[in-house]
Amino acid sequence: MQVDDIRIFIPCKNYEQSQRFYKALGFKIEDASNDLCVCTFGECTFFLQRYYNKTFAENLMLQLCVLNIDEAYELISNLNGFNIRFEGIKQEPWGSVIYLWGPSGELWHVTELN
Template identity: 50%
Template sequence: MQVEDIKVFIPSLDYDKSISFYNQLGFNCDYVTDDLTLCKNGECYFFIQRFYNQQLAENLMLQICVSDIQEAYALAQKSQYKTKLSEIQNEPWASVFYLWGPAGELLHITQLNNPQLQ
């Protein structure tokens, strides 16, 4: 099997709030159907779905690799729809902070020390 792409479907407790949250983080979100929105930034894409399951949402983790952790952190701080935000932590492999979205999903915002790991 040759995989050409993988996209995650992120649940939303409040569909419009989730779309606004990801817009504030720098994603362009485009209508697909009344229950599905495609969010993109550069060559990276994912879907927001008008579906919520608490157990799924609160166990969903998504790593988002960025080129500038400070810029990403500044955007995250400004978001009115985040539910929680950690400080930036420097790990041996990357700088990372944790951002919880409006449905409880956990985003690992990461600037890798070695971009070849992306």
């Protein structure tokens, strides 16, 4: 078996708000069906689904690797109108990270690796 890609399905408490949030982060949004869309940034892709399970969403963690953590922080800190929260840049042994909780409670580790 050869693996080409792994894609996650992210649940949405509010499907339309989540689409706007990810678009504001720079993702291209394309409908796959009435209840599913594909979010793409360069070669990176994931799905948003019109489905919500609180326990799953609030325990979901993802890592978004970026080339410039300061640029990512600038973008994140200027997002308005979304039910999100984030922490400042933290230094870890493996790189710099911003913890960003999306509109459905999903936790993103926005990371610039060493």
